[in-house]
Structure formats: structure tokens, C-alpha cells
Amino acid sequence: MAKRILFIDRDGTLINEAPPTYQIDGFDKLTFYPGMFRYMGNIASELDYLLVMVSNQDGLGTPSFPDETFWPVHDFIMKSLENEGIHFHEFLFDRSYPEENKPTRKPATGMMTAYMDNPDFDIANSYVIGDRITDVQLAKNLGCKAIWINNDPNLGGGEVKDRQEELREVIALETRDWKDIYAFLKLGLRKVEHQRNTNETKITVNVNMDGSGNAAIDTGLGFFDHMLDQIARHGKIDLAIKANGDLHIDEHHTIEDVGIALGEAFALALADKRGMERYGFALPMDEAEAKVLIDFGGRNWLIWDAEFKREKIGEMPTEMFFHFFKSFSDAAKCNLNIFCRGENEHHKIEAIFKAFAKAIRMAVKRDPFSNHLPSTKGVL
Missing domain, CATH: 3.40.50.1000 (HAD superfamily/HAD-like)
Structure with missing residues (x-):
């Protein structure tokens, strides 16, 4: 070597x-x-x-x-x-x-x-x-x-x-x-470059879990880019995503596949969980209240308790918010519980993404003086 x-x-x-x-x-x-x-x-x-x-x-x-x-x-x-x-x-x-x-x-x-x-x-x-x-x-x-x-x-x-x-x-x-x-x-530097290419989308994700919040997001969907930017900024993760999808058909494949690709990149970057906190949560935004609980425990599960009255925010269908987080949870092999209440639809989803980012930041924090794997099973 x-x-x-x-x-x-x-x-x-x-x-x-x-x-x-x-x-x-x-x-x-x-x-x-x-x-x-x-x-x-x-x-x-x-x-x-x-x-x-x-x-x-x-x-x-x-x-x-x-x-x-x-x-x-x-x-x-x-x-x-x-x-x-x-x-x-x-x-x-x-x-x-x-x-x-x-x-x-x-x-x-x-x-x-x-x-x-x-x-x-x-x-x-x-x-x-x-x-x-x-x-x-x-x-x-x-x-x-x-x-x-x-x-x-x-x-x-x-x-x-x-x-x-x-x-x-x-x-x-x-x-x-x-x-x-x-x-x-x-x-070590928890940094990966990951590509996911299908007949419907071509996606490249660069992620540094120990970054400073730098973001370069281009999915072709402005509001989605804005939400992904929140993950980087508030999670203190360096994140670059380039997605070329079949937007001439609709937004579904691009949003879902970005969620999958991002989750796969997280799974790669967090392959060694020794010394990691593993769990994280929470966040309010104006009148909206969002709570995100996350566990990078090696098993996927999503609890989604959020409703939206509008069909779209920006050019992003609100029904796709669930699909994004479900795709991420499946690919990252994490438990994800999301709860949100509020009046302003923009505030609600932005609060969810910011809480998601803060939960990630909390969960991926590591103690260099600990070689402890946060599980009684001895494996994650």
C-alpha cells in the first residue's frame, strides 16, 4: 500500500x-x-x-x-x-x-x-x-x-x-x-465523491462531513437547491451536488434520485462510526415548529408527520418532500422521524431542512479520544 x-x-x-x-x-x-x-x-x-x-x-x-x-x-x-x-x-x-x-x-x-x-x-x-x-x-x-x-x-x-x-x-x-x-x-477526513447514473438522472455528490458549510448545488430546481443549501450551511457540511435529470418530464426522478445519491454518499462517508454521537435532533422557524430525529444506526425507517396545503413551493411539488427524505433514509440506512406544524408553507419546509441539517451535525460529531462504537451490538 x-x-x-x-x-x-x-x-x-x-x-x-x-x-x-x-x-x-x-x-x-x-x-x-x-x-x-x-x-x-x-x-x-x-x-x-x-x-x-x-x-x-x-x-x-x-x-x-x-x-x-x-x-x-x-x-x-x-x-x-x-x-x-x-x-x-x-x-x-x-x-x-x-x-x-x-x-x-x-x-x-x-x-x-x-x-x-x-x-x-x-x-x-x-x-x-x-x-x-x-x-x-x-x-x-x-x-x-x-x-x-x-x-x-x-x-x-x-x-x-x-x-x-x-x-x-x-x-x-x-x-x-x-x-x-x-x-x-x-x-480522518470523512470526504467522498459519489456518482449515481440511471437512464433518468445523472448525479454527482461531493460531501465532506467535517467541512465548514460550503455549498455548490445545481439540480435544475431552484427551490430544491435552496433547501439542499440549508443542509450544508446549517449542518456545517461541505456539499456539492450536480444533477442532470429528465425535468422535461417532471421533477420526480431528479428529487428522488438526489435523495438516494445523497444518502449513499452519507453511508460511504460514515462507514466508520467509531467515536460518533450517532443521534441528533430539533428546530423552530418563526411560527413553524420542526423536529427531526435521526439515528445513523444502520437501519432505514421514516416517520413523516407533516402536511402541506399548497401543491408546490417554488417549482418543487410538496408531495416530493416525503419522497426525498424517504430516499435519503433508505440509502443512508438511518432512522428519520420528522414532525412539523405551522402556517407558512415555505417556513415549514425550510424549518424541516434546517432541523435535518442540525440533527445531522449533532449525530456525526466525533470524539477523537474515543474509539467507542455507539452500539451494544458491537456493529453498526
């Missing part, structure tokens, strides 16, 4: 940086990043990643930063790590200055060519861990994701903020806490 890699920066990531020079050229400047030993030790002992240190050391070997001031401190750092069971496969140091623009200087990938396009390594599922925006850019250049230790949001002023937005899709986690990094790596 191809090996995943953690490309880890040193200064500002494993050890604290020392302004104004940011050169760790003496033991008086050396302090370790809080919590690093504990959680790096957990990563090294519990998770199957190759550890590679990648660092820019500006002018190392020049009179302003001689080797004899660097290596004793570095060797002490590495010995301290090894004493805690943290072993690096390789140390990659670039000695150039930024203005030299060398291909070996981060974010360029010249030091990492041995790992790229190599079937022995799974770059796509590897991570760069570092504290600079250049580390995020390095992840993009390598074709992996970044875990960004954002120690100073104002570093570099507006340029860094602009670059942060440009590289947002590369950042899998932004934190200042090694506990968060360990939790993220241990739990």
Missing part, C-alpha cells in the same frame, strides 16, 4: 520561532511548541504516516548563520523527539535566501521530487504541516492538503489574507493547537 506522508516544517511548528531573526542559532532561543511532544508522539505511535521534515533555513552556512550554531541545536531537537518515539525519515533543508528563488526552496518542490510521481507514496492523501502561507502553497504544489498552524494572522498584512483566500481549498485544517492536528489526523 502506498505510504502517506506528513511533510512537517520545523520552526514555528515543532519549535517556537525566535524573532527578530527567526534563526534558532543558540540554545537560549530554543523552546518547543506547546503540546507538540504529546500529540506528535500520539501521531507517530498510532497513525501510519511517514514523517519528513522540510524547512527553509535562510543563509545556513554563511557567516551570518554558520553551521556550527545550527547543528548542535538541531541535533538536540531531533534527539528530544526520538526520545518520545518520534522518528523522521528524512530532513530536507534549503539554505537559500528568498530572493534567490531556487527550485529547492519552499514552496517550490525541488527537495521533494523523490516522493512525487512515485507509486510508493500516496501524495494525494498526505499533508504539509507548517506555520507559513508558503507551507500552504507547498501543499498545493505537491498536490496534497495543508494543516496550517496560523500563529500570526497579521503576518505579512493583507497579502497573507489574500493568499489565504486563494489557497482556501488546500487548507484542510487551520489551528494553533497540536491537539487539533492529532484529532484531525486520527479521525
Whole structure:
């Protein structure tokens, strides 16, 4: 099996940086990043990643930063790590200055060519861990994701903020806490791309259960898109759905099959339920009251207690709301109890979708320090 890699920066990531020079050229400047030993030790002992240190050391070997001031401190750092069971496969140091623009200087990938396009390594599922925006850019250049230790949001002023937005899709986690990094790596990214193609519909679903609420929905049905957007926004799930259906006939197949495809994607993303809460519920909206109870317990069942007086809301037939949730429940293998009362039909269905999203968010929450499967049966 191809090996995943953690490309880890040193200064500002494993050890604290020392302004104004940011050169760790003496033991008086050396302090370790809080919590690093504990959680790096957990990563090294519990998770199957190759550890590679990648660092820019500006002018190392020049009179302003001689080797004899660097290596004793570095060797002490590495010995301290090894004493805690943290072993690096390789140390990659670039000695150039930024203005030299060398291909070996981060974010360029010249030091990492041995790992790229190599079937022995799974770059796509590897991570760069570092504290600079250049580390995020390095992840993009390598074709992996970044875990960004954002120690100073104002570093570099507006340029860094602009670059942060440009590289947002590369950042899998932004934190200042090694506990968060360990939790993220241990739990894994519950992210899937799923396709469902029939003679009636062609649907692609991308879902990240641990996302931030980003949505890109296109089913050809505006109100349905709006409701699916609620699942992403209020469930804090990254969700992209592209559906091409036989809308020239009617809406039925598109709505039903999106429900099936979304449920199948959830089933794939939640295949490992260890540490997961499993259950979730609730929500009011203006005069409407909606209650959604969900259990990702591996069995499908739907209780539907909601009535609509209008035939359509937008271009979406109200009879299809039941079919969407029934399709989702069947495909996701979850129990789903939905109750709603109110006067405004738009408010009622929007309350249901928002409650559904909140219930999902509650149910899929995980505890990284628990390996508990939420079932007395021992299987879900």
C-alpha cells in the first residue's frame, strides 16, 4: 500500500520561532511548541504516516548563520523527539535566501521530487504541516492538503489574507493547537465523491462531513437547491451536488434520485462510526415548529408527520418532500422521524431542512479520544 506522508516544517511548528531573526542559532532561543511532544508522539505511535521534515533555513552556512550554531541545536531537537518515539525519515533543508528563488526552496518542490510521481507514496492523501502561507502553497504544489498552524494572522498584512483566500481549498485544517492536528489526523477526513447514473438522472455528490458549510448545488430546481443549501450551511457540511435529470418530464426522478445519491454518499462517508454521537435532533422557524430525529444506526425507517396545503413551493411539488427524505433514509440506512406544524408553507419546509441539517451535525460529531462504537451490538 502506498505510504502517506506528513511533510512537517520545523520552526514555528515543532519549535517556537525566535524573532527578530527567526534563526534558532543558540540554545537560549530554543523552546518547543506547546503540546507538540504529546500529540506528535500520539501521531507517530498510532497513525501510519511517514514523517519528513522540510524547512527553509535562510543563509545556513554563511557567516551570518554558520553551521556550527545550527547543528548542535538541531541535533538536540531531533534527539528530544526520538526520545518520545518520534522518528523522521528524512530532513530536507534549503539554505537559500528568498530572493534567490531556487527550485529547492519552499514552496517550490525541488527537495521533494523523490516522493512525487512515485507509486510508493500516496501524495494525494498526505499533508504539509507548517506555520507559513508558503507551507500552504507547498501543499498545493505537491498536490496534497495543508494543516496550517496560523500563529500570526497579521503576518505579512493583507497579502497573507489574500493568499489565504486563494489557497482556501488546500487548507484542510487551520489551528494553533497540536491537539487539533492529532484529532484531525486520527479521525480522518470523512470526504467522498459519489456518482449515481440511471437512464433518468445523472448525479454527482461531493460531501465532506467535517467541512465548514460550503455549498455548490445545481439540480435544475431552484427551490430544491435552496433547501439542499440549508443542509450544508446549517449542518456545517461541505456539499456539492450536480444533477442532470429528465425535468422535461417532471421533477420526480431528479428529487428522488438526489435523495438516494445523497444518502449513499452519507453511508460511504460514515462507514466508520467509531467515536460518533450517532443521534441528533430539533428546530423552530418563526411560527413553524420542526423536529427531526435521526439515528445513523444502520437501519432505514421514516416517520413523516407533516402536511402541506399548497401543491408546490417554488417549482418543487410538496408531495416530493416525503419522497426525498424517504430516499435519503433508505440509502443512508438511518432512522428519520420528522414532525412539523405551522402556517407558512415555505417556513415549514425550510424549518424541516434546517432541523435535518442540525440533527445531522449533532449525530456525526466525533470524539477523537474515543474509539467507542455507539452500539451494544458491537456493529453498526
